[in-house]
Structures are given as C-alpha cells and as structure tokens.
Amino acid sequence: MSAVSLALNDRSGVSEDLRARVRQTAADLGYRPNTSAVALRTRRSRTIGLLIRNLSNPFFLDVIEGFETVCAGSGYALITASSHYDLRRETELMRTFIARGVDALALAPVGGSRAAGEWHRTTGRPTVLLNAARLGRALPVMRTHVDGVAAVEQAVGHLADLGHRRLALLSAPRRRSPDPERADTFLRVVAERRLSGRILETELTAAAAGPTLDAELARPRRSRATAVITNSDHLAHVVYAAAAGQGLRIPDDLSVVGHDDLPTSALLAPPLTTLAVDRRTIGVTAAGLLLDALADRPTATRDVSLPATLLVRGSTAPPPR
Amino acid sequence: MSAVSLALNDRSGVSEDLRARVRQTAADLGYRPNTSAVALRTRRSRTIGLLIRNLSNPFFLDVIEGFETVCAGSGYALITASSHYDLRRETELMRTFIARGVDALALAPVGGSRAAGEWHRTTGRPTVLLNAARLGRALPVMRTHVDGVAAVEQAVGHLADLGHRRLALLSAPRRRSPDPERADTFLRVVAERRLSGRILETELTAAAAGPTLDAELARPRRSRATAVITNSDHLAHVVYAAAAGQGLRIPDDLSVVGHDDLPTSALLAPPLTTLAVDRRTIGVTAAGLLLDALADRPTATRDVSLPATLLVRGSTAPPPR
DNA sequence: TGCTGGTACTCAAACGTTCTAGCAGCTCGG
DNA sequence: CCGAGCTGCTAGAACGTTTGAGTACCAGCA
Numbered sequence: 009m010s011a012v013s014l015a016l017n018d019r020s021g022v023s024e025d026l027r028a029r030v031r032q033t034a035a036d037l038g039y040r041p042n043t044s045a046v047a048l049r050t051r052r053s054r055t056i057g058l059l060i061r062n063l064s065n066p067f068f069l070d071v072i073e074g075f076e077t078v079c080a081g082s083g084y085a086l087i088t089a090s091s092h093y094d095l096r097r098e099t100e101l102m103r104t105f106i107a108r109g110v111d112a113l114a115l116a117p118v119g120g121s122r123a124a125g126e127w128h129r130t131t132g133r134p135t136v137l138l139n140a141a142r143l144g145r146a147l148p149v150m151r152t153h154v155d156g157v158a159a160v161e162q163a164v165g166h167l168a169d170l171g172h173r174r175l176a177l178l179s180a181p182r183r184r185s186p187d188p189e190r191a192d193t194f195l196r197v198v199a200e201r202r203l204s205g206r207i208l209e210t211e212l213t214a215a216a217a218g219p220t221l222d223a224e225l226a227r228p229r230r231s232r233a234t235a236v237i238t239n240s241d242h243l244a245h246v247v248y249a250a251a252a253g254q255g256l257r258i259p260d261d262l263s264v265v266g267h268d269d270l271p272t273s274a275l276l277a278p279p280l281t282t283l284a285v286d287r288r289t290i291g292v293t294a295a296g297l298l299l300d301a302l303a304d305r306p307t308a309t310r311d312v313s314l315p316a317t318l319l320v321r322g323s324t325a326p327p328p329r
Numbered sequence: 330m331s332a333v334s335l336a337l338n339d340r341s342g343v344s345e346d347l348r349a350r351v352r353q354t355a356a357d358l359g360y361r362p363n364t365s366a367v368a369l370r371t372r373r374s375r376t377i378g379l380l381i382r383n384l385s386n387p388f389f390l391d392v393i394e395g396f397e398t399v400c401a402g403s404g405y406a407l408i409t410a411s412s413h414y415d416l417r418r419e420t421e422l423m424r425t426f427i428a429r430g431v432d433a434l435a436l437a438p439v440g441g442s443r444a445a446g447e448w449h450r451t452t453g454r455p456t457v458l459l460n461a462a463r464l465g466r467a468l469p470v471m472r473t474h475v476d477g478v479a480a481v482e483q484a485v486g487h488l489a490d491l492g493h494r495r496l497a498l499l500s501a502p503r504r505r506s507p508d509p510e511r512a513d514t515f516l517r518v519v520a521e522r523r524l525s526g527r528i529l530e531t532e533l534t535a536a537a538a539g540p541t542l543d544a545e546l547a548r549p550r551r552s553r554a555t556a557v558i559t560n561s562d563h564l565a566h567v568v569y570a571a572a573a574g575q576g577l578r579i580p581d582d583l584s585v586v587g588h589d590d591l592p593t594s595a596l597l598a599p600p601l602t603t604l605a606v607d608r609r610t611i612g613v614t615a616a617g618l619l620l621d622a623l624a625d626r627p628t629a630t631r632d633v634s635l636p637a638t639l640l641v642r643g644s645t646a647p648p649p650r
Numbered sequence: 651t652g653c654t655g656g657t658a659c660t661c662a663a664a665c666g667t668t669c670t671a672g673c674a675g676c677t678c679g680g
Numbered sequence: 681c682c683g684a685g686c687t688g689c690t691a692g693a694a695c696g697t698t699t700g701a702g703t704a705c706c707a708g709c710a
Contacts, residue, residue: 010667010668010669010670010689010690010691010692011688011689011690013667013668013669014668014669014689017668020687021687021688021689022687022688022689023687023688023689026688026689040424040427040428041428041666041667042369042428042430042665042666042667043428043429043430044365044366044368044369044374044430044665044666044667045365045369045665045666045667045668045695046666046667046668047365047667047695048363048365048366048369048665048666048667048668048694048695048696048697049666049667049668049669049694049695050667050668050695051695053365055408063390063393063394063397064390064391064394064609066387066390066592069384069385069387069390070385072384072409073384073385073411076384076409076410076411077411077413080410080411080422083425085408085410085425085429086408086409086410087376087406087407087408087409088393088397088407088408088409089397089401089406089407090394090397090398090401092398101401103361104404104406106361107361107362107363107364108364108406109363109364109365245592245593245596248596270593271387271566272566272591272593272594272596272597273593275566275569275593275596275597275598276593276596276597276598277596277597277598277599277600278598279598288385331659331660331661331662331697331698331699331700332658332659332660333697334697334698334699335659335698335699338698341657342657342658342659343657343658343659344657344658344659347658347659362696362697363695363696363697365695365696365697366665366695366696366697366698367696367697367698368665368697369664369665369666369667369695369696369697369698370664370665370696370697370698370699371665371697371698372665
C-alpha cells in the first residue's frame with residue numbers, strides 16, 4: 009500500500025510506470041483517500057476553523073464568502089462556528105477546533121485575544137485575526153483589518169467640514185472592542201479640531217444599542233450630538249430606527265456616518281454616508297495569509313491593513329441651526 | 330484503554346467507582362478524544378456538511394446562523410461550502426463531503442437534485458434540502474421550505490386588488506429553479522383572475538437579472554408590466570436599481586413585491602412590500618430534522634413547510650393610469 | 651461441589667492511511 | 681569481482697480510538 013501512497017501523493021521512490029498505473033486504477037475505482045485516516049496519521053486535517061463573533065452580521069457574509077472560496081480552491085474545508093458574542097462560548101468552540109485538529113484558525117474575536125492566545129500556545133498553528141487591529145500584538149498571529157484610524161479621521165473630517173460641533177461615536181465597550189484605536193482616534197481628532205465628542209459605549213447588537221441611542225437623542229437640543237459615527241452600517245440602521253423613534257429626521261436633524269457599505273446601505277432612505285470597505289478582500293487576504301503559512305511560503309507581511317473610503321451619500325448634511 | 334472509552338462514553342460494563350475516577354483524571358489532564366481517530370473507527374465524524382448555492386446571499390445568513398446554533402448545541406461541527414451557482418462545483422463539493430465522512434448533508438441546491446441523489450445513493454445518510462419544495466420528491470430526503478404557492482397567491486392577490494392588470498414574475502430558469510411551483514402558481518392565479526402575466530427568466534444574480542429587467546421596463550408603456558413579483562428581496566433590490574435606471578418611480582410607475590423580508594428591506598426607499606419569512610427557523614428546523622435522523626429519533630414529518638406572510642409597505646400602489 | 655450467568659475488567663484487532671526500515675537488484679568505481 | 685550507493689518496491693509499525701473476544705471473579709442454584 010505504501011507505493012500507492014507515494015504514487016498518489018507525487019512523492020519520489022516509485023517508477024513513472026507504476027505511478028501511472030496506480031493513478032489509472034485509482035481513477036477507475038473512484039478512490040478517495042479517507043480524510044479521517046489521513047488526518048489521524050499526518051496530524052493535518054486540511055481543515056480551517058472560522059470562528060465569528062456574530063454569524064448573523066451581514067458584514068461577515070462577504071468575508072466568509074471570500075475566505076471560503078480561497079480555502080476551497082486549495083482543498084481546505086471550512087468549519088464555521090459562531091460565538092454569539094459570548095466569550096465563554098468562544099473559548100469552548102476554539103477548544104473543539106483544537107480537538108478536531110483544525111490546521112489553522114481565523115478568528116473574529118468577541119474582544120480580547122485570550123482565545124487566540126490559548127489556541128496559539130497549545131497548537132502553534134497559523135492564526136489570523138479578522139478585523140482586530142490592536143489585538144494580540146504580543147502574539148505571533150496575523151491580522152487583516154480595516155485602517156480604523158484613517159477611517160475615523162475621514163468621518164470626523166467630513167462632519168467637521170459640514171459644520172458639526174458635537175459628535176458622538178457609537179462603539180463597543182472599550183475593553184471588549186475589537187479595535188479600540190478607533191475610539192482613541194476619535195477623541196484625538198475631535199480634540200485637534202476643538203469639537204466636542206462623546207463615545208457612546210454599547211454592546212454591538214440592535215437590542216443593546218437602541219436604548220443607548222435613545223438616551224443620547226433624548227438629551228436637550230443644545231447638548232445633543234448632531235452627528236453620530238458608527239463602527240458599522242449595521243449599527244447605522246439602528247440609529248435610523250432610533251432617530252425615527254425620537255421624531256428626528258436624517259440628515260436634517262441628525263447626520264449619520266456608517267462603516268462597511270453593506271449592499272443595502274445605498275438603498276436606505278436617505279442613502280447612508282458610509283466608509284466603504286472591501287469585505288470580500290478581508291476574507292480573501294486572511295485565507296491567503298493562512299494558506300501561505302500552512303504551505304511554508306514566505307509571507308511579505310503579517311499584518312494587512314485595508315483602506316476604508318468615505319462614500320458621501322444622503323445621511324450627512326450641515327447641522328440644524 | 331477500553332475501560333476508559335466505556336467510562337467516558339457512558340456505556341455499561343464499568344463500575345461507577347472507576348467511571349468517576351476516569352472522569353476525574355480525564356478532566357485533570359484536559360483530555361479530549363482525537364476526533365480523527367474517533368471518526369476513523371466509528372465512521373461518524375460528528376460533522377454536518379452545509380452546501381449553499383450562494384454564500385453571499387443574505388437570505389442564507391440567518392438560515393446558516395440558526396442551523397449552526399442547533400448543530401453546535403449537539404456537538405456537531407459545520408462544514409460550510411458554496412457552490413457559487415455552479416452545478417459542477419456542487420457535485421465536486423458534495424464528493425469532498427463524502428470523502429470527509431460528513432454525517433449528514435444540508436443542501437441548498439443550484440437546481441435539480443442530482444447532487445442530493447448521488448449523496449444519498451452513495452452514503453445513505455440523512456439529507457435535507459433547503460428551500461427546494463419540489464425537488465427530489467422521489468428521493469428519501471427531507472425538506473424545509475417556504476410555502477411558495479400561498480406566497481405567490483398572496484402577492485398576486487394583493488396586486489390585483491390594487492388594480493394591476495399586467496404582472497411579471499422574476500424567476501430562475503424553469504429547469505434550474507429550486508421551486509418551479511411558484512411559476513406554475515403564478516400562471517394559474519393570473520389566469521384565474523384574468524390578468525396578463527409574464528415570467529421573466531433570469532439567473533438569480535444581480536449581474537444577470539439587471540439586463541432582463543431593463544428589457545422589460547424599456548417596453549412600451551401600454552404593454553409593460555406595472556408590477557413585478559420577485560422570488561427574493563435580493564432581486565427586488567435589483568428591480569429598484571433597474572427602475573431607477575429607466576427613470577421609473579416606485580411605487581408610482583412600478584409596484585414591486587419582494588420575498589424574504591431581509592432586515593434592510595424595511596429601510597429601503599420606498600420600504601419594500603414583501604413576503605416575510607422566518608429564515609432562522611428554516612435553518613433551525615433543517616438542523617433539527619437532521620439531528621433527529623442521526624439520533625434515530627422518530628420524526629413527525631419529513632417535509633416542513635413554513636408560511637410566508639405578506640407585509641404591505643411602500644413599494645406597492647395602484648398602477649399608473 | 652460444580653455449573654451457569656452475570657459483572658468488571660484486560661488484550662488485541664481493527665479502522666485507512668503514512669512512513670520507516672529493509673531488501674532486492676542494478677550501476678559504478680576501484 | 682567486490683563493496684558502496686542508488687532505485688524501486690514491500691512489510692509492518694504507527695496514529696488514537698472503539699469494540700469484540702477473552703479472563704477473572706463472584707453470586708445463585710442444584
């Protein structure tokens with residue numbers, strides 16, 4: 009049987025003649041090596057784990073699609089799981105990935121790099137963090153993320169140019185944020201431009217963000233923010249709903265800047281001004297990084313930063329007088 | 330070692346005392362059975378394959394989320410793959426699922442039940458078709474789908490009540506449609522109500538549907554359809570774009586009925602009238618069917634039909650005079 | 651006492667691959 | 681003409697688990 013293995017795996021030690029014959033009969037029999045046996049023997053499962061904090065977030069849809077396409081192209085299967093924004097579940101799922109012998113891990117973490125750390129410590133296998141620019145810098149993990157600094161700078165700049173003085177940033181709690189640098193940048197740029205800026209911390213779900221926004225929008229007119237920047241179009245939709253609930257019109261009473269440019273954001277009423285991101289590319293490059301590492305190909309960089317470009321549409325306007 | 334196996338797997342033939350001790354030391358050592366070895370020995374991988382025709386379709390996002398949640402709850406991992414609307418790729422991926430020893434398959438087929446048939450023939454393992462009401466009736470596979478007949482009846486009824494006389498249904502090519510019954514129903518109901526109805530066949534992608542729509546909307550005013558029914562909100566968005574391209578206003582010049590109620594459809598301008606579907610439940614029940622079959626639990630039905638309820642919003646109005 | 655039947659446990663085979671060691675047979679240099 | 685080194689192939693161990701066969705022990709019964 010060993011000659012067969014050598015023949016099929018393109019390894020030396022077998023004559024061209026035998027190789028061809030083995031190939032032929034394997035094809036005739038429709039032979040497919042048993043993946044479990046291969047995995048058991050080689051300790052490689054040709055499987056990549058994808059652990060997303062929120063599988064129902066449309067943002068990750070294209071990321072996953074790109075990721076899956078690249079993996080499938082190299083014969084890797086994708087095991088997808090969702091941590092449902094639950095740190096404990098994230099750790100638990102990461103451990104099942106270890107038990108399953110997953111070859112590499114792509115992680116959109118709930119917050120913190122604990123899971124990524126444990127994964128890397130116990131397996132030593134390639135890891136990529138999706139959209140977590142500042143996380144696990146001490147860890148030898150890779151990263152693909154959007155340049156949040158430039159993004160926030162663009163958003164604040166745009167709003168300031170329109171004349172806004174009181175801005176708010178809707179953001180995840182600092183300790184759990186996948187990209188705390190955004191909040192830092194927001195405060196820095198706001199200070200530089202001598203504006204007032206408040207950070208509205210909330211869990212990144214519609215259910216949690218709604219009340220937070222209601223509280224802000226219900227403030228007296230002279231202290232209420234006239235523009236809200238969000239870290240996702242997903243949340244921008246929530247802002248739309250909250251504004252409608254408070255009887256505020258967008259953009260007349262409130263300007264909104266989203267982030268991600270989800271396919272439907274252009275179709276909203278009004279069309280959402282947002283920071284467009286090539287989501288699919290995030291997935292594609294993440295998969296590329298992992299595959300390079302798995303194949304021991306030298307990789308140019310461990311940290312891919314993708315640009316966000318401001319798309320001015322209808323949800324931003326000068327503030328109400 | 331066998332006693333250990335018996336102890337950990339809750340099987341008889343081992344004393345309570347030993348079982349407890351084994352459990353304890355296993356926990357102390359952080360022991361996790363090697364999944365590949367178990368799979369090799371038992372021919373069960375505790376893995377379920379999910380093969381979607383289009384992973385970037387938001388419709389499947391919640392389906393996948395629900396499906397994954399249920400599977401994870403029972404210790405099954407999910408292997409996700411996208412066939413990209415390619416029949417050949419669908420078959421190929423299905424075969425890699427076989428080689429990987431996947432325990433069950435959930436399939437949102439490109440069209441036809443060839444892949445499902447081959448899967449079931451060679452593995453005999455549980456299968457569920459997602460959203461393919463009329464496919465593979467001869468096969469002993471399960472199905473979760475939306476009641477397309479009732480849905481189309483509601484849509485046509487609503488438009489007829491508004492006064493529309495010329496309707497169009499945007500649909501996949503008949504041979505490849507996951508639910509050809511919709512087209513049949515459309516023609517039947519239109520005939521019953523003495524309306525004129527045309528079926529616009531197109532691949533279910535934005536790129537393909539755009540031109541098809543342009544052709545229809547560019548027709549002379551008196552023969553052009555005044556209302557378009559689509560099989561997805563996804564396509565309804567495309568209709569919005571095509572209408573804008575032809576200078577037609579919705580709903581004044583053209584009424585549109587979607588299907589699915591994607592989260593953003595309510596936020597479109599105008600808000601989309603659509604047939605709401607509980608997508609997550611599709612995934613949840615599909616996973617339930619598979620898990621029941623895997624556990625040899627008797628299952629009440631092999632064919633779950635979920636209702637679609639018409640949500641009248643702003644994209645439908647009486648036809649232009 | 652001896653036999654039966656059950657319980658608790660141990661041994662070793664088996665799952666389907668990969669991989670190491672070994673064995674022929676051949677070539678080549680001395 | 682012999683040993684060293686290479687090539688092509690084979691036998692068998694190994695991966696980590698489950699499982700069927702086998703063994704030791706004990707209770708119950710005649």
